[in-house]
Amino acid sequence: GAGVSQSPSNKVTEKGKDVELRCDPISGHTALYWYRQSLGQGLEFLIYFQGNSAPDKSGLPSDRFSAERTGGSVSTLTIQRTQQEDSAVYLCASSLGRGTSGRWYEQFFGPGTRLTVL
Amino acid sequence: DAKTTQPPSMDCAEGRAANLPCNHSTISGNEYVYWYRQIHSQGPQYIIHGLKNNETNEMASLIITEDRKSSTLILPHATLRDTAVYYCIVSPSGQNFVFGPGTRLSVLP
Numbered sequence: 418g419a420g421v422s423q424s425p426s427n428k429v430t431e432k433g434k435d436v437e438l439r440c441d442p443i444s445g446h447t448a449l450y451w452y453r454q455s456l457g458q459g460l461e462f463l464i465y466f467q468g469n470s471a472p473d474k475s476g477l478p479s480d481r482f483s484a485e486r487t488g489g490s491v492s493t494l495t496i497q498r499t500q501q502e503d504s505a506v507y508l509c510a511s512s513l514g515r516g517t518s519g520r521w522y523e524q525f526f527g528p529g530t531r532l533t534v535l
Numbered sequence: 536d537a538k539t540t541q542p543p544s545m546d547c548a549e550g551r552a553a554n555l556p557c558n559h560s561t562i563s564g565n566e567y568v569y570w571y572r573q574i575h576s577q578g579p580q581y582i583i584h585g586l587k588n589n590e591t592n593e594m595a596s597l598i599i600t601e602d603r604k605s606s607t608l609i610l611p612h613a614t615l616r617d618t619a620v621y622y623c624i625v626s627p628s629g630q631n632f633v634f635g636p637g638t639r640l641s642v643l644p
Contacts, residue, residue, distance in 0.1 A: 421578075452634070459622075460579065460634035508578050519565050520586070521626050526578025 419443070421527035423509050429533045430499055438494045438530045442511030449492050450512075450524060451484055453505040460508065466492065467514050499534045506531050539623045544639040547617075553610040555638050557623030560604040567626045568599060570608045571634070572619040579622065579634070582608065613642045 422441045430436050442449050451463040462476040466486040477483070481499075486492040496503055506529040513522035540558040547553040559568065570582040583590055583597045585606070590597045596609040610617055622637040 450632075459636050462632065462634075510578070519626075520567050520584070521569070521632070523569075523581035523584070524571075524579075524632070526580070529578055 421509055421511050421525050423507075423527040423530050425530060426528065427531045427533075429535065431535050432501060433498055435495065435497045436499055436532065438496075438507050438509075438532070440492045440494070440509030440511075440527060442490065442492070442509070443525055444490075446511035446513055446525075447489070448512045448514035448522075448524075449486055450510040451492070451494050452508045452510070454508060454529075455505045463494070463507075496532075499532075501534045504532055504534045538633075539625055539635060541621075541623050541635065541638045543636065544641070546641050546643055547610075547613045549615060549642050549644050550612055553608075553613040553617065553640060553642070555608040555610075555621050555623075555640065556605065557608070558605045559623070559625045562603050562625050568597070568603075568606050569624045569626065569632070570595070570597065571622045571624065572617075573622070573637070574616075574619040582621075613640075615642050615644065618642045 424439045428436055447468045449466040452460040454460050464484045465473040481497045484494045508526055508529045510524040510526045512524045515521050567584050567586050569584040571579040572582055573579040582594050583592055585597045585599050599606045618641055620637040620639050622634050624632050
């Protein structure tokens, strides 16, 4: 079946502009994650959605960052007034969430959106 | 949350077994160990997970010590396509996985 898709694959914007990044998770996956990865660095957790529960926004670096997940499916990450330090690859992942045993089901990652802020 | 420690880099000859260690000395009894890898310019890919017992799947084997303070991911016959950054993660009490710097495995011809 289809995997996680993200759009656009590349985005170049000017400092101060707003950008929206889209993630289409695997159908039926209740959990959705956003991460970002700066050049040569590890993944940085941003936000997590699980079903209808309130999202875990603990990783969002500033109030310029926000995310929505509409209808429990598609998610949009919005960055307002972009800064050069926002340049990174933004990765989305989805999973079945957490099982009753306490195990976290594996996350399936999309190809990412490469954001460049000039 | 339990933290993990991995060597920053390792080399392995093509066709040989790659053994990637991970220390997680503060792991608690109900926390799982997960391994992911990230091939250059791609998103991370799940490899395997385990709780107490050793696990094997089509990609790799996971050996967890009896005290659960460390584990080893084994790629039995490494190929050039296994060159990647390998992340060892211990499941958090919260929802967010912490992907540390991982181990950069280079499989050499």
